[in-house]
Amino acid sequence: xxxxxxxxxxxxxxxxxxxxxxxxxxxxxxxxxxxxxxxxxxxxxxxxxxxxxxxxxxxxxxxxxxxxxxxxxxxxxxxxxxxxxxxxxxxxxxxxxxxxxxxxxxxxxxxxxxxxxxxxxxxxxxxxxxxxxxxxxxxxxxxxxxxxxxxxxxxxxxxxxxxxx
Numbered sequence: 001x002x003x004x005x006x007x008x009x010x011x012x013x014x015x016x017x018x019x020x021x022x023x024x025x026x027x028x029x030x031x032x033x034x035x036x037x038x039x040x041x042x043x044x045x046x047x048x049x050x051x052x053x054x055x056x057x058x059x060x061x062x063x064x065x066x067x068x069x070x071x072x073x074x075x076x077x078x079x080x081x082x083x084x085x086x087x088x089x090x091x092x093x094x095x096x097x098x099x100x101x102x103x104x105x106x107x108x109x110x111x112x113x114x115x116x117x118x119x120x121x122x123x124x125x126x127x128x129x130x131x132x133x134x135x136x137x138x139x140x141x142x143x144x145x146x147x148x149x150x151x152x153x154x155x156x157x158x159x160x161x162x163x164x165x
Contacts, residue, residue: 059125060125060126060159060163062163063118067162067163068118068122068123068163069165070115070123070164071112071113071115073112073114074109074113077105077109077112078160081102081106081153081157082157084098084101084102084105085098085102085150085153085157090143090147095146096138096140098150099137099138099140100138102134102137102153103134103138106131122163126159126160126164130153130156130160133149133152133156137149137153
């Protein structure tokens with residue numbers, strides 16, 4: 001129950017942050033909040049699911065075969081997360097510190113979001129499960145479990161580059 005509540009709160013925080021930067025709240029944002037909550041609830045039912053598993057009907061897709069644009073203000077935070085993941089040493093790295101650093105970078109990513117419309121919606125389809133993986137890393141009990149989650153986060157970053165510029 002805690003995981004569902006936490007995921008719903010995180011999804012709402014993302015939407016609220018993005019909405020503050022817009023003049024009006026659109027129906028798309030309301031729809032996105034519901035989508036994120038559904039994706040988060042699905043992931044909460046099974047901790048072993050990978051971040052690219054989504055609720056049926058909600059899937060990440062290209063823009064007619066082309067990657068979606070991401071605003072330049074967000075790109076440094078994506079790069080920051082990648083650098084943190086690459087620098088992590090599975091044998092000796094502090095996975096709790098990595099989780100905190102990733103969380104901070106992710107918060108900055110969300111705060112810098114000025115995207116709207118379909119590109120924004122697709123970014124959130126990627127971002128909601130990515131955030132869930134960061135939360136799982138924060139709660140990892142041992143290095144073996146943490147390293148598995150780090151692998152899933154690296155896969156998530158690869159997925160980001162498949163769909164976004």
